[in-house]
Amino acid sequence: MKVIVPVKRVPDTAGEKKLDPNDKTTDRDSVESVLCPVNEFAIEEAVRLKENAGAEVKVLLVGPDNADAIVRKALSYGLDAGIQITDDAISGSDALATARVIAGALQNEEFDVVIFGNQSTDARTCLVPAAVAEILGLPALTYARHLEIDGDKVVVHREHEEGYDVVESSLPAIVSVVEAINEPRYPSFKGIMAAKSKPLDKKALGDIGVEAGQVGRDGSAALIQEFQPRPPKEAGQKVEDDGSGAPGATALADFLQEKKFI
Amino acid sequence: MSELLVLIDHSEGKPRKVSLQMLTAAKKLAGESGGSVSAIWLGAGAGGAADVIGAHGADKLYTWESDDAYGFVTLPQVEALQAAFDASGADTLFFASTNFTKDVAARLALRIDAGVITDVSDVKGDGSGRYTGVKEVFGGDLITEATIADGKKQLFGVKPNAFAAEESGGAAPETVALDVALSDDAQKSKVVSVEKQASADRPDIAEAAIVVAGGRGLGNEEGFRLMEELADELGAGVGASRAATDAGWYPHRYQIGQTGRTISPSLYIGSGISGAIQHRAGMQTSQTIIAINKDPEAPIFAIADFGVVGDLYNVVPKLVEEIRSRKG
Ligand SMILES: Cc1cc2nc3c(=O)[nH]c(=O)nc-3n(C[C@H](O)[C@H](O)[C@H](O)COP(=O)(O)OP(=O)(O)OC[C@H]3O[C@@H](n4cnc5c(N)ncnc54)[C@H](O)[C@@H]3O)c2cc1C
Ligand SMILES: Nc1ncnc2c1ncn2[C@@H]1O[C@H](COP(=O)(O)O)[C@@H](O)[C@H]1O
Numbered sequence: 145m146k147v148i149v150p151v152k153r154v155p156d157t158a159g160e161k162k163l164d165p166n167d168k169t170t171d172r173d174s175v176e177s178v179l180c181p182v183n184e185f186a187i188e189e190a191v192r193l194k195e196n197a198g199a200e201v202k203v204l205l206v207g208p209d210n211a212d213a214i215v216r217k218a219l220s221y222g223l224d225a226g227i228q229i230t231d232d233a234i235s236g237s238d239a240l241a242t243a244r245v246i247a248g249a250l251q252n253e254e255f256d257v258v259i260f261g262n263q264s265t266d267a268r269t270c271l272v273p274a275a276v277a278e279i280l281g282l283p284a285l286t287y288a289r290h291l292e293i294d295g296d297k298v299v300v301h302r303e304h305e306e307g308y309d310v311v312e313s314s315l316p317a318i319v320s321v322v323e324a325i326n327e328p329r330y331p332s333f334k335g336i337m338a339a340k341s342k343p344l345d346k347k348a349l350g351d352i353g354v355e356a357g358q359v360g361r362d363g364s365a366a367l368i369q370e371f372q373p374r375p376p377k378e379a380g381q382k383v384e385d386d387g388s389g390a391p392g393a394t395a396l397a398d399f400l401q402e403k404k405f406i
Numbered sequence: 407m408s409e410l411l412v413l414i415d416h417s418e419g420k421p422r423k424v425s426l427q428m429l430t431a432a433k434k435l436a437g438e439s440g441g442s443v444s445a446i447w448l449g450a451g452a453g454g455a456a457d458v459i460g461a462h463g464a465d466k467l468y469t470w471e472s473d474d475a476y477g478f479v480t481l482p483q484v485e486a487l488q489a490a491f492d493a494s495g496a497d498t499l500f501f502a503s504t505n506f507t508k509d510v511a512a513r514l515a516l517r518i519d520a521g522v523i524t525d526v527s528d529v530k531g532d533g534s535g536r537y538t539g540v541k542e543v544f545g546g547d548l549i550t551e552a553t554i555a556d557g558k559k560q561l562f563g564v565k566p567n568a569f570a571a572e573e574s575g576g577a578a579p580e581t582v583a584l585d586v587a588l589s590d591d592a593q594k595s596k597v598v599s600v601e602k603q604a605s606a607d608r609p610d611i612a613e614a615a616i617v618v619a620g621g622r623g624l625g626n627e628e629g630f631r632l633m634e635e636l637a638d639e640l641g642a643g644v645g646a647s648r649a650a651t652d653a654g655w656y657p658h659r660y661q662i663g664q665t666g667r668t669i670s671p672s673l674y675i676g677s678g679i680s681g682a683i684q685h686r687a688g689m690q691t692s693q694t695i696i697a698i699n700k701d702p703e704a705p706i707f708a709i710a711d712f713g714v715v716g717d718l719y720n721v722v723p724k725l726v727e728e729i730r731s732r733k734g
Pocket of ligand 1: 181182620621622623624646647648649650661662663664665666667677678679680681682683684685688698699700701704716717718719
């Protein structure tokens with residue numbers, strides 16, 4: 145079985161985030177970058193397929209040249225090889241344009257299943273996995289909180305607001321996972337050392353047959369025009385309870401009543 | 407007259423609140439550009455909802471009342487929406503920004519040459535029929551305004567409670583059955599079963615006006631019975647921090663935060679939650695924030711409009727009593 149895990153480089157949540165005033169996308173130089181934490185769940189699922197079904201797993205990243213550190217980080221979990229698509233034309237892409245690049249890269253690979261994170265922690269559009277599936281003409285079983293691959297069939301429990309749907313499809317297929325699916329392990333020391341010498345195939349748009357005009361801000365449909373920081377919030381009133389619960393509860397109930405919540 | 411399309415999100419034969427909110431906003435926006443509002447209902451039960459859909463501003467109701475609509479994954483809905491765009495000649499669709507509908511929008515956009523903006527908290531119009539979506543990014547740290555490139559169709563995923571729902575006195579809309587010939591591809595990924603686990607009488611955290619959330623400070627799963635008791639007293643939904651969902655005390659679908667759900671209720675009440683940045687990313691756009699925490703230094707107090715420093719097991723049971731007695 146062949147598995148591909150697309151991963152994204154995102155700004156560290158703990159840092160201050162900025163948008164680049166020129167192209168209105170994430171200013172990646174302003175904060176420390178990390179492997180998107182949601183992708184760790186996809187990687188863990190892939191590692192389990194490696195252990196249990198002998199899968200060969202590649203990681204795929206679309207991003208600038210120095211994002212190769214993130215590919216290596218992903219490889220340190222024990223994955224086999226990396227693919228990185230880097231091209232100046234890509235910067236400023238919306239989710240659908242990013243999906244065109246990922247789909248183009250996948251068209252040059254063999255795979256049975258592609259495991260995405262359900263979202264990225266910066267863009268959070270959740271659009272990329274389904275868009276990639278659409279471009280490739282494949283089924284997309286997204287928001288998986290449970291994934292089973294049996295022969296050429298895949299069964300997924302798709303999490304929704306009221307519970308989950310059990311869905312099944314044939315392979316090849318696109319899957320995205322939510323963090324409830326597993327508990328990712330940490331990379332081992334051996335894995336970190338081995339990651340340094342794993343094959344990493346760096347490509348540009350021309351190598352995967354995607355036209356520059358189809359991506360970047362010019363190839364994107366959704367365009368950020370303006371942005372501003374949220375006005376900072378002031379801390380309000382604070383009441384100290386005396387251990388009986390009564391003063392706290394009374395003050396709270398007064399506040400709720402004053403605000404017309406009761 | 408150009409039509410503004412609204413995909414009705416529904417459950418148990420009733421439109422969800424977000425659908426009526428979208429219709430109300432669409433009515434105002436379409437009016438400014440001399441257009442009309444057309445609702446779309448996929449699956450069974452359109453007839454029973456036509457009156458309320460008309461009352462909230464829809465002039466027309468496109469239906470595809472086939473069980474196939476939700477019998478296969480995503481694609482039947484995509485193909486039905488393609489049919490609705492064909493039948494109406496519309497440029498714009500509003501949909502409820504839920505997990506599954508975002509997949510539908512992504513695929514639809516690529517088929518009809520549209521752009522998608524998900525999770526908008528407002529939509530502005532200038533009378534031209536082109537719209538601007540307002541969206542909070544980076545956990546609410548930044549507010550962005552985005553448009554869709556000229557010449558492309560516009561798909562906006564709307565967050566619950568972005569708009570108020572108001573009746574505008576319309577009659578039941580004209581109903582038009584969509585002509586959907588489901589492709590073979592659309593019948594390949596089957597929905598084997600639907601497991602509904604949510605309590606029918608408690609609102610979902612995204613739609614609820616009030617959300618009661620519990621964290622590690624609850625100490626155990628039973629703590630959530632106390633949260634539910636408080637929630638039911640207020641008609642609230644119940645959410646959790648990741649520490650609580652990780653511990654298995656509450657289902658992951660109720661997790662609030664960066665890797666869970668993002669909510670903007672009128673009121674959020676957090677108990678035993680420290681207010682880590684990843685949690686705040688999912689709730690800091692709440693209008694009013696209340697925190698109950700025994701640590702006066704807990705970061706949640708920095709964004710709380712009202713804080714109680716105390717043991718939640720002392721304060722919350724008394725609060726439930728107070729609310730009960732004040733409601734009389
Ligand atoms: C990549 C990533 C993604 C994440 N995504 C999310 C997410 O989506 N949502 C999320 O919530 N977290 C998320 N987290 C985790 C987050 O960093 C925090 O660890 C988590 O929010 C802590 O949950 P908590 O506040 O319940 O627990 P704690 O931080 O342990 O806080 C418990 C609080 O309860 C108080 N307390 C204890 N006992 C009592 C009592 N009897 N009465 C009153 N107060 C009491 C304590 O003073 C403390 O402040 C994420 C982390 C990472 C790294
Ligand atoms: N630049 C990228 N390179 C590789 N994978 C990506 C990229 N952007 C998004 N993805 C994948 O798409 C998923 C959903 O992201 P999003 O649609 O941005 O919320 C992520 O978890 C990744 O698996």
